Amino acid sequence: MENPTDRKYTKEHEWIKIDGNIATVGITDFAQDQLTDVVFVELPEVGKQIEQNGNLCVVESVKSVSDIFSPVSGEIVEVNKALENSPALINNDPFESGWIVKLKVRNEIESAQLMTPEEYNKFLTEIE
Amino acid sequence: MDFIDTGFNNAFMNMAIDEVLLSSKVPVLRFYQWKPCAVSIGRYQDLDDIDLEYCTKNSIDVVRRITGGKAVLHEKELTYSFIIDKEMMPRSIIESYKIISSAIIQGLNILGLNPEMNNSKIENRDNPVCFQESSFNELTINQRKFVGSAQVRKNGKLLQHGSILTGIDAKKYSSCFKEKPEADDLRKRITCIDIQEEKLKNAIKQGFSGYFNTSMNERGLCDRKISEAEELAEMKYRFGTISAKT
Numbered sequence: 201m202e203n204p205t206d207r208k209y210t211k212e213h214e215w216i217k218i219d220g221n222i223a224t225v226g227i228t229d230f231a232q233d234q235l236t237d238v239v240f241v242e243l244p245e246v247g248k249q250i251e252q253n254g255n256l257c258v259v260e261s262v263k264s265v266s267d268i269f270s271p272v273s274g275e276i277v278e279v280n281k282a283l284e285n286s287p288a289l290i291n292n293d294p295f296e297s298g299w300i301v302k303l304k305v306r307n308e309i310e311s312a313q314l315m316t317p318e319e320y321n322k323f324l325t326e327i328e
Numbered sequence: 329m330d331f332i333d334t335g336f337n338n339a340f341m342n343m344a345i346d347e348v349l350l351s352s353k354v355p356v357l358r359f360y361q362w363k364p365c366a367v368s369i370g371r372y373q374d375l376d377d378i379d380l381e382y383c384t385k386n387s388i389d390v391v392r393r394i395t396g397g398k399a400v401l402h403e404k405e406l407t408y409s410f411i412i413d414k415e416m417m418p419r420s421i422i423e424s425y426k427i428i429s430s431a432i433i434q435g436l437n438i439l440g441l442n443p444e445m446n447n448s449k450i451e452n453r454d455n456p457v458c459f460q461e462s463s464f465n466e467l468t469i470n471q472r473k474f475v476g477s478a479q480v481r482k483n484g485k486l487l488q489h490g491s492i493l494t495g496i497d498a499k500k501y502s503s504c505f506k507e508k509p510e511a512d513d514l515r516k517r518i519t520c521i522d523i524q525e526e527k528l529k530n531a532i533k534q535g536f537s538g539y540f541n542t543s544m545n546e547r548g549l550c551d552r553k554i555s556e557a558e559e560l561a562e563m564k565y566r567f568g569t570i571s572a573k574t
Contacts, residue, residue, distance in 0.1 A: 213419075234420040236464075239396075239453060240372040262450055263463050264421045264479040265371045265396045327419075 201229040204295050208271070208311055209320035215295065216271040218311055223272060225256065226299040227290065230324055235261040238290045243279040244301065250274060252310050257300055259290065272310040274303035330356045331533060331544040339366035339391035339402070344560035346409045347394060348553050350485050355412040357536050357544070359529055365403040367504050368393045370478065375572055377456035379506045388504065391565055392572040395489060397478035398458040401504050404495030404520070406528055414486045421479065425465035428488050432467060432475060435535020439523055443467045443474070457509055459518045472519035493520035494528065
């Protein structure tokens with residue numbers, strides 16, 4: 201699966217797509233593949249303030265529990281409720297219906313500093 | 329690598345010590361055992377899977393782990409936990425299981441045992457019984473599971489703990505669950521290794537030491553860490569936010 205070109209990426213394999221001051225966040229295809237089948241997502245509460253690189257949510261994949269980090273700081277304004285009943289959306293469609301949260305961005309500079317799709321692709325070839 | 333053998337503790341203290349060890353600066357291998365025996369359930373497992381009435385009547389504690397996976401009755405077993413910087417292990421969960429299983433195999437080889445790594449996916453993800461299902465790179469002998477493990481990645485660390493079965497009371501095992509698995513089916517799918525405790529400990533220790541090519545620095549828990557664990561045991565694991573009772 202190709203990494204979409206309309207968003208930015210982190211070294212922890214999250215993606216962020218900015219629309220105005222709202223950022224949609226999820227994990228990449230690489231990340232979901234490393235996790236294997238996601239069986240549960242502990243979503244944060246709407247209204248929660250979160251720092252850049254702070255814990256965004258927790259996902260349980262078969263046999264493991266892992267933290268997911270926030271690419272930017274901000275306030276959670278929406279969570280993907282569909283993940284409550286269909287956590288596998290993260291595996292099957294990580295860049296679209298498997299999004300995790302929407303954040304109201306607090307500091308635009310933070311997202312500007314994240315990796316471009318080209319930089320992330322290069323990063324993946326370096327670690328694989 | 330640090331090595332700690334905390335011996336027998338209750339379920340709440342056992343889970344609390346593992347959590348305290350998450351802040352260790354160097355990799356740690358820990359051995360422990362359970363007194364009284366206990367059922368541990370996965371971080372997000374439904375407590376309704378467990379027959380609490382049976383457990384209470386039979387003095388079996390129930391505790392929720394910080395790791396994933398399904399329920400285990402901890403009775404006749406050696407439990408290990410392994411804590412290491414997340415960055416020192418593969419990002420892939422399956423690959424990290426392979427590494428830790430390889431260290432255990434290296435140890436068991438010393439005892440003349442030749443376990444296999446399972447190479448297929450879990451068949452039934454909803455099965456509440458950990459030992460009835462084998463995941464990728466979990467250990468089996470003649471396709472029967474005898475080491476059940478679970479993992480968490482938190483605060484930059486990876487913690488994996490697991491049970492190496494040295495005996496099994498299939499009837500009691502089955503009784504701990506609301507939907508009782510057939511004791512005969514448990515016996516078919518699960519096996520154990522009948523090895524004297526000290527021999528097993530030494531072998532596993534040597535396995536980790538050899539596989540990771542490092543010496544073992546044997547130590548105990550300092551008083552501060554013990555106090556921290558005691559508080560977590562009561563406030564978090566027995567009655568608090570991760571209590572199996574809530």
